[in-house]
Amino acid sequence: MTTPETSDAAVPAGFARHPRRSPLTEPWEPIYFKATLDAYILGLRLAEAHTNSRGLIHGGLIAALADNAMGLSCSHKAGNLLGLVTINLSVDYLGSANIGQWLEIDTNFMKIGGSICFAQCLVTADGEPCARANATFKIARKK
Numbered sequence: 001m002t003t004p005e006t007s008d009a010a011v012p013a014g015f016a017r018h019p020r021r022s023p024l025t026e027p028w029e030p031i032y033f034k035a036t037l038d039a040y041i042l043g044l045r046l047a048e049a050h051t052n053s054r055g056l057i058h059g060g061l062i063a064a065l066a067d068n069a070m071g072l073s074c075s076h077k078a079g080n081l082l083g084l085v086t087i088n089l090s091v092d093y094l095g096s097a098n099i100g101q102w103l104e105i106d107t108n109f110m111k112i113g114g115s116i117c118f119a120q121c122l123v124t125a126d127g128e129p130c131a132r133a134n135a136t137f138k139i140a141r142k143k
Contacts, residue, residue, distance in 0.1 A: 046103050071084045
């Protein structure tokens with residue numbers, strides 16, 4: 001597997017290296033983020049490590065990063081949480097994405113309740129929609 005190489009020039013303004021890493025996302029690094037008042041946007045420059053056996057960007061990559069971006073956005077917006085657990089995730093694939101494109105996952109809707117958070121995000125490749133996702137999270141709150 002080839003590890004993606006990304007120069008700072010290939011990363012849109014406002015994005016920085018994503019500080020939260022996990023064993024799942026480690027092979028996909030570098031992953032970037034941009035925090036706004038309402039969301040935690042993830043992005044990465046697509047490379048060979050992000051493809052399936054046919055050379056297409058893998059849907060599992062999109063699903064995992066969408067889940068991550070929506071969960072981080074809910075936590076960011078709600079504050080005072082111990083954590084979130086995904087209880088439902090659905091992804092609609094709207095188009096394809098190619099090696100070299102900038103993949104961006106932007107959570108654009110959240111409804112935060114006492115114990116459940118609902119979120120929706122749009123996934124774009126160089127600004128063109130390639131997927132949309134919805135998730136429901138169980139909230140663990142600090143006492």
